Amino acid sequence: MLVNPFSGNSSRSLPLADGIDDHTGFPQQKALDIITALHTSFADNKPAQVCQELLLELISLTGSEGGFMGAMEKDYYHQPYLEVQAIINIHWHANVQQYFGSRLERGQHFTNMDTLFGKVLLEGKPVLSNHPDKDESRYPAVFRTFLGIPVCHHGETIGMIGLVNKPGGYHSTLIPLLQPIALTYGTLLHAYRTRSSRESLEMTNQQLVAELHALTSSLDDIVFELDENLVFTRVWCNQQHLLFFPEHEILGKPMVDLVGEHANAFRQLADTLLRTGDPQYYEYADIRQEMPYWYAVKMRTMPASDSSPRRLLMFVQNITQRKRNELELRQVNADYARNIQILDITQQMALIGGWEFNLVTGQVFWTRQVYNLRELPENFTAIFNDLVFYHPEDKHLLEEAQIQLLRHHQPYCIDLRHISAKGTVKWVRTTGIPVFNHDKVTAFRGIIMDIDKQKKADIELENAARSRSEFLSVMSHEIRTPLNAIIGIAGTLQDQPTATHQELLQNLHFSANHLLGLVNDILDLSKIEAGKVELEHIPFNLHELIQGISGNYQPLAAAKGLQMHSYTDAGIPGLVQGDPVRLGQILNNLVNNAVKFTNEGYVDLELHVENTSGNFVTICFKITDTGIGIPPHLQDSIFDTFVQGDSATTREYGGTGLGLAITRKLVELMNSRITVESLQQQGTTFRFSVTFQVPATQAMPAREGNIDPANMLTGMQMLVVEDNKINRQVMQLQLNKTGAAVTLAINGKEAIAKMQEQTFDGIMLDLHMPEMNGYETIPWIRRLQPNAFILVLTADIMPEATEKLRQLEVRDMLPKPYKAEELYRVLYRYKK
Structure with a gap:
């Protein structure tokens, strides 16, 4: 062993040398x-x-x-x-x-x-x-x-x-x-x-021999070794019962003597193997009729060496399960092909195509219907960024949706115009969603649906609804404008009544208010059907509301000789949160009908507590009369639009048949349902229940007092812009009481001219005027006289008008016809 010369083991270390100059040796x-x-x-x-x-x-x-x-x-x-x-x-x-x-x-x-x-x-x-x-x-x-x-x-x-x-x-x-x-x-x-x-090879060889023995002993396959004469020399099988014969009867026997009817096939495999050296493969059924098994045989040669001649190995494997799986797979493939065909037909019938973008492979797939929609051959390469197939005005919608899908995995569903390769324009609905695999997005999928007919029908309906809305807006303006004049003149004359005119003025008021009620019913029904009515959620005194409604109809009931009663449970809170105007509209309609269709007896308005839970209370409203009743065959239809009992009823009692239709729709907006019980000539009962939230405090906000208009706007300059002559006169009379100096203009164009000549504190403006309407005039007012307040008085009370004014940042609007005190209450805020 070589040892470090400094180790101290002098018996086995090499001599110390200092370079090649050595003093102790060469x-x-x-x-x-x-x-x-x-x-x-x-x-x-x-x-x-x-x-x-x-x-x-x-x-x-x-x-x-x-x-x-x-x-x-x-x-x-x-x-x-x-x-x-x-x-x-x-x-x-x-x-x-x-x-x-x-x-x-x-x-x-x-x-x-x-x-x-x-x-x-x-x-x-x-x-x-x-x-x-x-x-x-x-x-x-x-x-x-x-x-x-x-x-x-x-x-x-x-x-x-x-x-x-x-x-x-x-x-x-x-x-x-x-x-x-x-x-x-x-x-x-x-x-x-x-x-x-060499030692490693010997150990490896020993290990391989051991592993080969262990492997062949654990295989489900049967392994045979044969010599060149096709005589069995060795057998490996871990389950002896799988052999056709006991192992000792196989060894030393020729192969053809033991494989029965498959002898020729096995012989041909062996001959081919020995001649070519190429491995052979063959599948066959078990020769035993009672054994429903399938096997695969593989044959290959083992090279000869100096110590051993060439040998053959034959592997026999039970492939019964694989055969069964193949049959099942063929059935699954047939079912799959049928499902694909059904899906293709379904997509074709529903005009729906599908797409997929694989994030792993980057591939994009379209179904056949997408190619059909885009009028492209099916060998066209599908693309994910398909903005080229959409209308230029709509591309930004899909582009933004795809960005949100890719970056934030946000699904989308949008309608837009599609343009095929041949220029065909259609409306489609396209969707996209992320596909997750183990919480990781691996693909995006979606559909493209042809909704051209549906979309065009919707557009026609929208146009029809817009036309109806515009018609109602015009009719509202045309009816409310003269009504405003009538009610305004009547109100002005009532300030100085004479004995001769008193009854005429009362009749004028009644007729005007009756006509206004009919107009409001028509407009309310239109707004409710369009889904443009939103309920308020404010505190109000339910007891006062009921007393007010009952008190309003007491004189009419007394004039007909009827008793008018109202009753509320002791447990009903004073204040509740809800929409007092719409609730009052419901109750007024029902009580008005009860009084109108009752000739003798009574009319009752009752409120009962149905349930209380926390700070919520459910109240049942019950209106009962002893009137003419409703025939059984009409009780299911009286809530339909323009429906009354019969033509004789219409001639005797009047009305349009809108009151109950509006009532039912308002009750449904309050998440309730109205029911009716009636017997002819005995009377009718209407019921509905509403759940209210009870405010934490029962203190009602202080009410605003009456406004005295005298000298309220003294020294202020007011510009009235109104095309209707009578309404101009009424507005001037109303403003004269405030002490304001009044200037008149018949349209927006004339108003601009007067604003260029004079400064005004406030401008009262109509919307529908010739040459230049109110919407066009408002920006000019902002530009010419930014400090002047704007008060819009319009007969157009449709939601579209309100939304336009909101966009123009107009805060004050009074719907025509309005009461003089409502006008004075708005003007009071601008008092100097």
Whole structure:
């Protein structure tokens, strides 16, 4: 064993040397001692330890500061490199690492063959350099001196020894001194590797034999060995019952004697195998009728050797389950094909196509219906970014939706216009969703549905609804405008009534309010059917609402000789949260009908607590009369639009048949249902229940007092913009009471001219006017007189008008006809 000379083991260490100048012996003797010790060291140690100790001895022998040694190997591309086995006293830094081309791969690898050590490996000759900085000018100097000795075996370089930094440099006489050591090391290393390889092969062979035995014993297959005469020589089978015959009856028998009706097939397989050497395969059914099994036989040859002739291996495998699986797979494939066909027909009938974008493969798939919709051949390459197939005005919708899907995995469903490759324009509905696999998005999928007919029908319905809305808006304006004049004049005249005019004025008021009620019913029904009615949720006094409704109808009931009663349970709270206006509309309709259709007896309005839960209370409203009743065959239809009992009823009692239709729809908006019980000539009862939230405090906000208009706007300049002459006169009379100075204009164009001449504090504006309407005038008011307040008085109370005014930031609007006190309450906010 090579031992570090400083270890103290003098019996087995090499003599200490200080370079080649030795005072205790000749260098050749030291080299000989190293060679002698190498033989012993390889017998006791592994090459890595031998290298480390040998390198120490060589550094000592040559007087070097450091060194390295290792074996030459080749990489995947057959490029040589040095696998370092020992390295001593080489300071590791960036320049050294760059010089060696150092790579940590299961140890230290030096790969830079453009160096002095690379020259040793590539040329297989010693290299001595006492000026590496000149000899290797392409690299930063890392060594002062260098000596490299190749390690060879039979003329082939298998490694090297590198010694560096000897003070004063290396002398060429060192090379013949070191070469026998390197040669001895190479010979011993090769012998060690050969011995190790042989031992490894023997162990591997033993292991393979054991594993082969274990494998063949554990296989479900049956393995037979046959000689060239096709006689069975060995059998491996872990389940003996699988054999056709006991194992001892098989060995030594010819194959054709034991395989029955398959003898010819097996013989042909063997002959072909022996002739060509190509492996053979054959499937067959069990020859035993009671055994419904299938088998596969594989035949292949085992090469002959000096010790054994050529042999055949035959593997017999039970493939019954595979055969069954194949049958099942064929059935599944048939079912799958049928399902695909049904899906294709379904998509064709429903005008739906599907698409998928696979994030893993980047592939995009379209179903046949997508190609049909886009009028493309099915060999066209599907694309995910398909904006080219959509209308230019709609592309941004899909583009934004696809961005949200890709970045944030947000599904989309949008309707837009599709343009095929041939220019056909259709409305489609396209959707996209992310597909998750183990919480990771792996694909996007969606559909494209042809909704052209449906969309065009919807557009026609929208146009029809818009036309109806516009018609109702015009009719509202045309009816409410004169009504506003009538009610305004009547209100003005009532301020100074005379005995002659008192009854006429009352009749005028009644007729106007009756006509207004009919108009409101029509407009309410239109808004409810359009889904544009939203209920309020404000606190109100339910007791006062009931008392007010009952009090309103007391005079009419008394005039007909009827008793009018109202009753509320003691448990009903004073304040509840809801929509008092719509609830009052429901109750007014029902009580009005009860009084109208009752000639004798009574009318009752009752409220009962049905349920209380936390801060919620459910109240049942019950309206009962002793009137003419409703025929049984009409009780299911009285809530339909424009339906009354019969034509005689209409002639006697009047009405449009809208009241109950509106009532039912309002009750349904309150998440309730109205019912009716009636007997002809005995009376009728209507019931419905509403759940209210009870406010935490029962204190009602203070009510606003009456407004006195006298001198309220004294000194203020008001501009009235109204095309109707009578309404202009009414508005001027109403403003005269406030003390305001009034200027009149008949349309927006005239109003702009007057605003350019004079400054106004406020502008009262109609919406529907010739030449320039109110919507067009409002921006001019903002521009010319930004400090003036705007009050819109309009007969157009449709939701579209309200939304337009909201967009124009108009805060104050009064619907015509309005009461004078409502006008004064709005104007009071702008009092100086």
